[in-house]
Amino acid sequence: MFAIKLWNFLKGYAIIKVEGLGIEKFLNLIITNNIYVWEVIRISNTAILAKISLRGFKEIQPYVKITKCRVNILAKKGLPFLILNLKKRKMLVLSALVCLILIYIFSTFIWTIEIRGIENNNLIAKQLKELGLKPGISKYNLDIHKIESQFLLNNNNISWIGINIKGTKALVKIVEKTKTKNPVEEDLPCNIIAKKDGLIQKITVLYGVAVKKPGDTVKAGDLIISGIIEKPNLETRFVKAKGEVIARTWYESYADIPLEKKEFVRTGNYLVVYNISIGNNNISISSKKNNFKHYDKISKVITNKYLPFVIYKDFYYETKQQIIKLTENEAENSALQLAMENINNFMSKEAEIINKKENVIILDGKIARANIILEVLENIGIEEKINYNEEVNIDQRNNN
Amino acid sequence: MKSESIKEGILNIVDFPKDVLLNLPRITLIGRIQVSIENHKGIIEYVPERIRINTSIGIIRIKGKKMIINSIMTEVIVINGEIEVVEILV
Numbered sequence: 001m002f003a004i005k006l007w008n009f010l011k012g013y014a015i016i017k018v019e020g021l022g023i024e025k026f027l028n029l030i031i032t033n034n035i036y037v038w039e040v041i042r043i044s045n046t047a048i049l050a051k052i053s054l055r056g057f058k059e060i061q062p063y064v065k066i067t068k069c070r071v072n073i074l075a076k077k078g079l080p081f082l083i084l085n086l087k088k089r090k091m092l093v094l095s096a097l098v099c100l101i102l103i104y105i106f107s108t109f110i111w112t113i114e115i116r117g118i119e120n121n122n123l124i125a126k127q128l129k130e131l132g133l134k135p136g137i138s139k140y141n142l143d144i145h146k147i148e149s150q151f152l153l154n155n156n157n158i159s160w161i162g163i164n165i166k167g168t169k170a171l172v173k174i175v176e177k178t179k180t181k182n183p184v185e186e187d188l189p190c191n192i193i194a195k196k197d198g199l200i201q202k203i204t205v206l207y208g209v210a211v212k213k214p215g216d217t218v219k220a221g222d223l224i225i226s227g228i229i230e231k232p233n234l235e236t237r238f239v240k241a242k243g244e245v246i247a248r249t250w251y252e253s254y255a256d257i258p259l260e261k262k263e264f265v266r267t268g269n270y271l272v273v274y275n276i277s278i279g280n281n282n283i284s285i286s287s288k289k290n291n292f293k294h295y296d297k298i299s300k301v302i303t304n305k306y307l308p309f310v311i312y313k314d315f316y317y318e319t320k321q322q323i324i325k326l327t328e329n330e331a332e333n334s335a336l337q338l339a340m341e342n343i344n345n346f347m348s349k350e351a352e353i354i355n356k357k358e359n360v361i362i363l364d365g366k367i368a369r370a371n372i373i374l375e376v377l378e379n380i381g382i383e384e385k386i387n388y389n390e391e392v393n394i395d396q397r398n399n400n
Numbered sequence: 401m402k403s404e405s406i407k408e409g410i411l412n413i414v415d416f417p418k419d420v421l422l423n424l425p426r427i428t429l430i431g432r433i434q435v436s437i438e439n440h441k442g443i444i445e446y447v448p449e450r451i452r453i454n455t456s457i458g459i460i461r462i463k464g465k466k467m468i469i470n471s472i473m474t475e476v477i478v479i480n481g482e483i484e485v486v487e488i489l490v
Contacts, residue, residue: 027472037472041448042448
């Protein structure tokens, strides 16, 4: 059905009004002669409306005479008439065409450049501009591969750059090189020393000479694995000491939680105020004023970032001071939790807890004080660069 | 008439669509909103409440409300509207 309607639209059709007494006879005559009519609606006892193709309309004239009907054209529809109308309005067609062409031409340029993955956007944008990627440049004159490789050559601290063109927007993704974490550069001789006090449980030496043995106590800064290898009848060698020093260390932490505390609680009343800010000027739109004694303020930006002005929606929540009383049990638990969190901030993540002592006391019926002592096994070895000259000097001094 | 009965006998065996070979009208009702009649022989009467169509087996009378002839061709008439009655008047 749709195909037929589309065909009729392309070929053009007319809405006709047929008046007369032998309308059924007229319709029969039409259909036996293969003239297609559709949407036949009777509007009165002696009249119908119908749609008929242009070619059909020319052919019905003899049958109109035979059946003594009268036929009027009420409207002409379809593509041929549309074109006919447009021919009378040449400027309209022309300007529509020009508009389309302009849209096409402007869509071949790059208008915005978005840089992601780096904080210093301006510097990157400047460099890209020098390489030829800037707003207003044609997409087809752009050699992306060349720009990418040239950019990488110019910037040593960037490991990857990807330029994607999406419509009129160039999306530049940049990955910075991550700095290596090793504090001591490869191949430079170093010792392993203790970074904190502890009782050595186990030493695994990969390179170097162990100075301490399991069971020894060490203080922070003590030498554990030496990178200086001295053997009788052989020249002293300097190596990069490597190894793992598992030691037993202790952590202690205190935390106090008062049983009564004052807190601000939202009462449920709130106020919404809109603010427009253009440049540095703020204008409040709402007439309501903030009369709350204590309040929380939450500001939201509700406008698009491309607009020249910003509208803030400020929520003022009224708050009330409230005294919250904790039971002793609750206070003890939260004090313990706080103490444990304190320790976790210091402790390395690989540390293995082997012993835990918890102690909570209530002071004066007001404060719960938690005390945690943790005994853990962890790697306390840390690399320290050997100062060549110093060592050599010491050696020389010893020889003297 | 003998040839007709032979035709019918063959058709019963091969299960061929009967309306094609026997020149019978095919009336298709879609709910209450549309009726299409294939193999008709022209319309006799058309008013929005009543349509009569001539076919080889007699007159088909359709009663309803606000009926319009959606399309009318040599082979098929499609009628839209609120259809209430479809009768065959022999």
